[in-house]
Amino acid sequence: MAGLxxxxxxxRFGDTEVIAGVDLKVEEGEFVVFVGPSGCGKSTLLRMIAGxxxxxxxxxxxxxxxxxxxxxxxxxxxxxxxTYALYPHMTVAANMGFPLxxxxxxxxxxxxxxxxxxxxxxxxxxxxxxxxxxxxxxxQRVAIGRAIVRQPGVFLFDEPLSNLDAELRVQxxxxxxxxxxxxGATMIYVTHDQVEAMTLASRIVVLRAGRIEQVGxxxxxxxxxxxxxxxxxxxxxxxxxxxxxxxxRTDEGIELSxxxxxxxxxxxxxxxxxxxxxxxxxxxxxxxHFVAAKGSDATLAGQVSVVERLGGVTYVHASLGDGxxxxxxxxxxxxxGEGADARFGIDGSKVFMFDADGQRI
Numbered sequence: 450m451a452g453l454x455x456x457x458x459x460x461r462f463g464d465t466e467v468i469a470g471v472d473l474k475v476e477e478g479e480f481v482v483f484v485g486p487s488g489c490g491k492s493t494l495l496r497m498i499a500g501x502x503x504x505x506x507x508x509x510x511x512x513x514x515x516x517x518x519x520x521x522x523x524x525x526x527x528x529x530x531x532t533y534a535l536y537p538h539m540t541v542a543a544n545m546g547f548p549l550x551x552x553x554x555x556x557x558x559x560x561x562x563x564x565x566x567x568x569x570x571x572x573x574x575x576x577x578x579x580x581x582x583x584x585x586x587x588x589q590r591v592a593i594g595r596a597i598v599r600q601p602g603v604f605l606f607d608e609p610l611s612n613l614d615a616e617l618r619v620q621x622x623x624x625x626x627x628x629x630x631x632x633g634a635t636m637i638y639v640t641h642d643q644v645e646a647m648t649l650a651s652r653i654v655v656l657r658a659g660r661i662e663q664v665g666x667x668x669x670x671x672x673x674x675x676x677x678x679x680x681x682x683x684x685x686x687x688x689x690x691x692x693x694x695x696x697x698r699t700d701e702g703i704e705l706s707x708x709x710x711x712x713x714x715x716x717x718x719x720x721x722x723x724x725x726x727x728x729x730x731x732x733x734x735x736x737x738h739f740v741a742a743k744g745s746d747a748t749l750a751g752q753v754s755v756v757e758r759l760g761g762v763t764y765v766h767a768s769l770g771d772g773x774x775x776x777x778x779x780x781x782x783x784x785x786g787e788g789a790d791a792r793f794g795i796d797g798s799k800v801f802m803f804d805a806d807g808q809r810i
Contacts, residue, residue, distance in 0.1 A: 457471075471507075525601055541580070545594045663675045739777045753790075
């Protein structure tokens with residue numbers, strides 16, 4: 450395995466800059482996940498690391514060696530794509546061993562490496578089958594096995610589970626997590642699904658418009674987002690955002706109000722220096738951080754539009770007086786009928802505040 454470093458890496462297509470000076474260090478054995486909305490540059494960045502896209506400027510190092518302009522086959526990486534890209538006329542064993550055959554390895558060595566990869570991925574009963582005889586999850590495991598046999602320094606995954614159904618995605622997430630534990634390999638994984646990122650990553654890299662917004666452990670990003678973009682992207686359902694205004698500073702913290710949403714008074718604690726009185730801010734409230742309205746000093750008022758009852762948890766979707774939609778997580782959905790007026794209590798100690806530019810206050 451090997452570490453990876455990106456130094457001021459940029460990518461341009463003509464006059465359009467799609468990767469805008471990325472700096473990142475991935476340690477040996479880390480599982481790093483790139484997340485972000487469509488078009489943010491995560492797959493382009495992965496393809497640059499693989500050598501499938503040229504680097505306009507900057508430097509890429511793998512295992513301490515500069516590979517910025519090195520041929521993809523000589524970078525010591527193996528890539529697993531969104532599509533399985535298996536040869537339909539070959540058996541599972543032949544598909545997995547094909548890269549080694551092209552490298553000129555003796556057949557006995559190829560057989561040994563394929564057998565070991567099949568053991569790790571539980572593919573031993575399927576080695577003589579053709580891809581058409583396999584399920585989607587089994588085909589993706591074959592594609593991963595083809596990468597494993599090469600024993601690369603870095604594994605690259607480009608949205609490998611997006612073609613699978615929901616149940617298979619959960620199973621394959623577990624398989625990939627287990628694989629990382631077994632191999633201890635350096636892995637870089639691209640996805641738009643933040644649930645995959647939260648469950649798989651040692652660290653998450655949140656990208657937007659070709660720039661890194663924040664890097665950190667999954668729960669670090671969840672509990673301490675640097676800005677409203679990261680706060681809204683990490684977490685499912687997403688964070689709620691409500692406009693409010695700073696009324697005054699008190700000994701307890703900052704007093705805020707948002708009459709249009711029914712919020713008469715909320716005391717919150719800024720993370721650093723706070724804007725002055727009268728400044729409009731955005732409050733970030735996670736669905737699970739609402740509390741019972743009865744006995745709460747700070748409440749939002751809205752009309753319930755949809756109630757999602759999922760068994761152990763219920764999500765109440767409501768429209769506030771200013772038209773803002775919020776999602777509230779509750780274990781007790783009594784009193785939340787569709788079309789009914791309702792009040793939702795807020796725990797001020799768990800409210801995030803963001804300025805006009807979306808930066809955390």
